[in-house]
Amino acid sequence: MSKLFRAVIMGPPGSGKGTISERIAHSFGLKHLSSGDFVRENIAAKTEAGVQAKTYIKKGLLVPDHVMTRLLLPRLEEMTKYSWLLDGFPRTLAQAEALNSACDLDVAINLNIPLETLKERLRHRWIHPPSGRVYNMCFNPPRVQGIDDITGEPLIQQEDDRPEALVARLRHYKDVAKPVTDFYKAKGILYTFSDTETDRIWPYINTLLSTKIPTIQSDARCASTH
Numbered sequence: 001m002s003k004l005f006r007a008v009i010m011g012p013p014g015s016g017k018g019t020i021s022e023r024i025a026h027s028f029g030l031k032h033l034s035s036g037d038f039v040r041e042n043i044a045a046k047t048e049a050g051v052q053a054k055t056y057i058k059k060g061l062l063v064p065d066h067v068m069t070r071l072l073l074p075r076l077e078e079m080t081k082y083s084w085l086l087d088g089f090p091r092t093l094a095q096a097e098a099l100n101s102a103c104d105l106d107v108a109i110n111l112n113i114p115l116e117t118l119k120e121r122l123r124h125r126w127i128h129p130p131s132g133r134v135y136n137m138c139f140n141p142p143r144v145q146g147i148d149d150i151t152g153e154p155l156i157q158q159e160d161d162r163p164e165a166l167v168a169r170l171r172h173y174k175d176v177a178k179p180v181t182d183f184y185k186a187k188g189i190l191y192t193f194s195d196t197e198t199d200r201i202w203p204y205i206n207t208l209l210s211t212k213i214p215t216i217q218s219d220a221r222c223a224s225t226h
């Protein structure tokens, strides 16, 4: 059996995690797992964790670690047969440590994008909640304004993309992300990409993963023939 590939992608809100994760999932056939989608599913289903999470999101805060890990780790256990890319988790050192106890990661992608770029992007971000599809009215607009391309359903602006919530989110991100990137740096799996444009970052990520993913799979094939 070929060895599975496990990666996380980190970066502040608006840094392009969702956009780049979709490209990675498409190009390399990995499952794209989004912590934000898991949280929204739980809010919509009014689970206990979802109801708790909603009160924090409204204030532009992170959901507490114990609520997030309770939501997420069981979902990862359902994915043991698949290669995946986890987007939006971990965001704190406690989450990184919980994930580390559950599985070994191959790569941690870190997006480093200037603050002004983030603010501008999020002002224009609209999403289709049932699928998690993300649009930007300038960068990748829907074919019809306000309407999802695939289903024809309406798009919405997320509560936590509104300016009041945004500044608090960005401040909080800076404080909590550094220990997480330090954790992955110490493990030798951190790859940081800095630019204002996703299209300029993407070729470097593509090259990185092209070297990592075939290596893992061919190593595993060798191992299984002996």
Ligand SMILES: Nc1ncnc2c1ncn2[C@@H]1O[C@H](COP(=O)(O)OP(=O)(O)OP(=O)(O)O)[C@@H](O)[C@H]1O
Residues within 6 Å of the ligand: 011, 012, 013, 014, 015, 017, 018, 035, 036, 037, 039, 056, 057, 060, 061, 062, 063, 064, 068, 087, 088, 089, 090, 091, 092, 095, 160
């Ligand atoms: N790993 C996490 N730890 C704590 N809270 C989380 C985590 N993942 C998601 N959340 C909560 O769910 C909300 C929505 O998550 P999601 O990742 O979609 O949105 P986001 O914060 O807009 O991220 P981004 O814009 O970086 O994609 C977050 O703002 C946060 O409150």
Ligand SMILES: Nc1nc2c(ncn2[C@H]2C[C@H](O)[C@@H](COP(=O)(O)OP(=O)(O)O)O2)c(=O)[nH]1
Residues within 6 Å of the ligand: 011, 012, 013, 014, 015, 016, 017, 018, 019, 020, 121, 122, 124, 125, 126, 134, 135, 136, 137, 138, 139, 196, 197, 198, 199
């Ligand atoms: N103008 C511009 N907009 C971009 C670029 N890359 C992504 N975007 C858009 C898509 C979204 O509307 C918004 C945030 O991107 P996202 O992929 O949702 O980021 P993230 O919050 O998951 O990290 O910015 C980019 O390179 N340029």
